[in-house]
Amino acid sequence: MRKTAKKGAALSADAVPAKKSFLQRNRKEIVAYALLAFPLIWFTIFFVVGFVRGFIYSLTDYDLRFSELRGINFNNFKNYIDLFTDSRVWNGLKVSVIWTAVMLVGNNVLGLLMAVLINSLHRGKGGFLAALYWPTLVSAAVSTQITLYFFRPTADGVMNIVIGLFGHEPIAWLETEDTALLSLMLQPFFLGFSMKMMIYYAGIKGIPRLYYESASLETNSRWHLFWYITLPLLAPVVFLNVILSVIDGLKVLAPMQLITPDNPYTESLVYYLYGEAFTKTKIGYASAIAFFLFAIIMLLTILQNFAKKKEVSYE
Amino acid sequence: MNKEEKSLTFGRRLRFGVTVAVLLLFVILQILPFWLSLVQSLQPRDFVVMNTIEFWPQSFSIGNYVIAWRDADLELGYLWSLIYSSFFTAVTAVICLITAYVLEKKEFKGRNFVFMFFMSALMVPGEILLITNYLLITELGLLKSPFAVVMPGLVSVFGIFLMKQFMHSVPDSVIESSRLDGANEFVIIFRIVFPLAMPAVATYCIMTFTAQWNEYLWPQLVLSDNESFYNVQLRLLLYRPIIDGNISHPYAYALRMAATMLTLIPVLVVYFIFQKHFTEGISISGLK
Numbered sequence: 001m002r003k004t005a006k007k008g009a010a011l012s013a014d015a016v017p018a019k020k021s022f023l024q025r026n027r028k029e030i031v032a033y034a035l036l037a038f039p040l041i042w043f044t045i046f047f048v049v050g051f052v053r054g055f056i057y058s059l060t061d062y063d064l065r066f067s068e069l070r071g072i073n074f075n076n077f078k079n080y081i082d083l084f085t086d087s088r089v090w091n092g093l094k095v096s097v098i099w100t101a102v103m104l105v106g107n108n109v110l111g112l113l114m115a116v117l118i119n120s121l122h123r124g125k126g127g128f129l130a131a132l133y134w135p136t137l138v139s140a141a142v143s144t145q146i147t148l149y150f151f152r153p154t155a156d157g158v159m160n161i162v163i164g165l166f167g168h169e170p171i172a173w174l175e176t177e178d179t180a181l182l183s184l185m186l187q188p189f190f191l192g193f194s195m196k197m198m199i200y201y202a203g204i205k206g207i208p209r210l211y212y213e214s215a216s217l218e219t220n221s222r223w224h225l226f227w228y229i230t231l232p233l234l235a236p237v238v239f240l241n242v243i244l245s246v247i248d249g250l251k252v253l254a255p256m257q258l259i260t261p262d263n264p265y266t267e268s269l270v271y272y273l274y275g276e277a278f279t280k281t282k283i284g285y286a287s288a289i290a291f292f293l294f295a296i297i298m299l300l301t302i303l304q305n306f307a308k309k310k311e312v313s314y315e
Numbered sequence: 316m317n318k319e320e321k322s323l324t325f326g327r328r329l330r331f332g333v334t335v336a337v338l339l340l341f342v343i344l345q346i347l348p349f350w351l352s353l354v355q356s357l358q359p360r361d362f363v364v365m366n367t368i369e370f371w372p373q374s375f376s377i378g379n380y381v382i383a384w385r386d387a388d389l390e391l392g393y394l395w396s397l398i399y400s401s402f403f404t405a406v407t408a409v410i411c412l413i414t415a416y417v418l419e420k421k422e423f424k425g426r427n428f429v430f431m432f433f434m435s436a437l438m439v440p441g442e443i444l445l446i447t448n449y450l451l452i453t454e455l456g457l458l459k460s461p462f463a464v465v466m467p468g469l470v471s472v473f474g475i476f477l478m479k480q481f482m483h484s485v486p487d488s489v490i491e492s493s494r495l496d497g498a499n500e501f502v503i504i505f506r507i508v509f510p511l512a513m514p515a516v517a518t519y520c521i522m523t524f525t526a527q528w529n530e531y532l533w534p535q536l537v538l539s540d541n542e543s544f545y546n547v548q549l550r551l552l553l554y555r556p557i558i559d560g561n562i563s564h565p566y567a568y569a570l571r572m573a574a575t576m577l578t579l580i581p582v583l584v585v586y587f588i589f590q591k592h593f594t595e596g597i598s599i600s601g602l603k
Contacts, residue, residue, distance in 0.1 A: 032423040050447035139529035141548040145575040
């Protein structure tokens with residue numbers, strides 16, 4: 001505004017440049033924000049307000065059952081202090097971390113292996129990608145039913161028949177301390193690599209052929225090409241996949257909630273949080289656990305970004 | 316052909332053979348649990364036997380499917396799943412299309428700020444929102460109503476990002492020339508931008524539709540015990556057939572696997588028809 005006024009003054013003393021109405025001057029902004037009004041408002045309500053409210057509640061004793069009686073009161077970070085001495089929080093964290101570590105290794109190693117193998121084919125790439133990617137569309141409810149069918153405690157359960165071939169007695173897979181979490185992890189460990197495979201494959205496609213052509217003058221070994229070209233150039237994709245594995249892994253809920261409800265040996269952190277919030281209605285405490293998890297994930301994301309700066313560059 | 320060349324081609328063939336064998340092994344391993352479940356689901360009651368793993372059904376029968384479809388109320392589940400998925404997909408696609416267009420093709424003050432504002436959602440974990448959005452739905456009096464199922468996620472940051480990335484390749488001159496012809500914003504969005512951004516929109520729609528079909532956590536939470544609005548996933552989770560007073564009777568598992576297959580099959584059909592769109596989603600969004 002001030003600029004136009006100055007220009008106008010410079011051109012001629014009695015010019016009338018700033019006489020446009022507010023609507024005319026800000027037409028672009030008005031049109032843009034009118035179109036963005038619904039998404040902005042909706043997003044603010046369901047994301048921003050939700051986030052801020054969650055944080056405020058995490059500082060209070062909010063409990064749905066008692067809030068009408070005694071209101072919602074700030075309680076001097078009691079929730080955050082309590083969660084550090086709550087053995088179920090640490091047990092939940094332990095379960096979530098075990099799950100995360102197992103999936104991180106299994107899915108990334110197999111995902112990368114599958115991507116490299118498919119990329120080395122001359123034809124049939126699309127076919128194998130399609131044939132290995134479909135399990136991402138299997139819902140939690142479907143895999144719950146199938147896991148329950150495979151790990152039946154009776155002698156005619158599929159897994160019990162398998163171990164029976166080796167002369168082992170039937171096991172109550174989903175109830176026993178040693179086998180409960182193992183049973184939940186078996187299938188996703190070996191077969192949950194589809195998404196990672198696809199991201200690795202996209203990453204490998206993005207590596208210029210030039211690098212391989214010049215390197216093939218030096219060596220004939222596929223292993224050397226993988227170790228000295230593919231893997232270093234894929235480092236950013238590996239970082240991305242690792243951080244995605246960690247974030248997804250620490251949030252694990254569905255298998256624990258649906259396949260082994262109320263089993264302390266498989267109670268992940270988010271499943272504990274879920275129970276505190278919706279079974280016990282302790283909104284304040286559950287929100288504090290959610291923000292505790294949020295802090296861990298933020299910390300790991302920052303560390304990942306820090307590590308990313310040290311990555312190899314062949315440019 | 317000299318000796319060296321011969322061994323080289325042999326080595327190549329061996330390597331190719333091993334590669335294909337490993338890939339096929341994993342293709343089969345991924346199918347195996349579903350195949351065994353499918354076999355179980357096709358066994359008629361008299362053929363369900365104990366203590367063996369059947370790799371091929373002794374008799375094909377869709378009788379179990381008829382029983383499971385009826386007993387699990389899958390018809391109603393399918394109906395609501397279709398309503399939730401179609402409504403959600405249509406509305407969210409339009410919102411994302413408009414938002415992505417404004418953020419990519421229009422110049423206005425605060426554009427980058429608005430974009431960063433939306434992107435910040437990627438940092439917020441859903442668990443926090445699960446609690447507060449549940450409270451919000453309760454306060455709005457929408458608990459146990461079908462509206463609650465589709466409301467919170469209507470503005471999809473992933474969708475905005477995906478379409479915005481794609482619109483980058485739509486030339487500005489096309490939009491400018493139609494604007495000079497007197498087209499208003501809505502004509503530009505739906506007549507010009509929409510057809511040009513079709514691949515990204517289609518990819519987003521198919522991914523969203525199947526994701527919504529597979530959703531269980533949020534619907535379970537907000538619908539609570541109001542079974543009449545349950546989607547197909549909740550119907551499946553609810554289904555616990557009892558045979559001869561026994562919940563773990565082998566035939567009860569045959570029925571459960573039939574219901575499971577009925578829940579899974581529509582998504583697989585969509586996948587194999589539109590398979591390219593699923594893989595393209597990853598490359599369009601630049602997730603690499």
